Amino acid sequence: MTRTPVIVMGAGGHAKVCIELLRASGKQVDFAIGADVDSGECVGVPILAGDANLARLRSEGYTSVFIAVGSNSLREKLAGLATEQGYILVNAISPNATISPTASVGSGVAIMAGAVINADSTIADLAIINTGTTVDHDCRIGRAAHLAPQCALAGNVLIGERTFLGIGTKVIPNVIVESDSIVGAGSVVISNIGRGVTALGVPARSRLK
């Protein structure tokens, strides 16, 4: 089997986990691209300082990238930059995640160890399904959304684009959390949450700005 080396954008804590996921699925990570001030290495991968390295590495023949940046909007922006340059967005999926054969998973997606994606669920491009999170049947997780560790989504839940669910969030069946929203850690979502709001608590209520 030929191994196409992968470039990782990001050099922080999330990048550490993603590099280890990529390695666990047999991929070789050659470089991590960090901020202009970054140097050293990220779990053994040399860090290159600054986004300009992306174009340089493309001209040297690299074609595969993984965007390992926790910010949902920045991840989406960097993915646009990379695909404009001709990169392919690979996935970083733990061999210890359980994904239904009827689920569909986009590109540039991270699925950490212990995550479960059940029947007929859809995970859009650039989403993060973090450690131990369960996504039950018929859910739709939007582009560049992030479900932090230990979230539990019941059946037929919709999570909008770039929405973030904090660690340990629970969502009951048939609920919609619209795009660009934030749900605080440990919240229990029992009714729809609108676009661009922060919701907190048990049950989760929108916070007034």
Ligand SMILES: CC(=O)SCCNC(=O)CCNC(=O)[C@H](O)C(C)(C)COP(=O)(O)OP(=O)(O)OC[C@H]1O[C@@H](n2cnc3c(N)ncnc32)[C@H](O)[C@@H]1OP(=O)(O)O
């Ligand atoms: C592998 C990884 O690490 S993945 C990353 C996982 N990260 C997370 O899960 C982070 C989740 N973040 C949170 O829950 C944050 O508290 C947020 C985003 C909801 C709010 O953050 P901030 O806007 O900074 O809120 P701040 O800390 O100022 O708190 C404002 C008020 O909300 C309350 N509050 C904050 N978070 C929560 C919460 N999760 N549940 C209930 N109340 C909360 C605070 O107690 C405070 O109440 P007060 O005004 O009565 O004192």
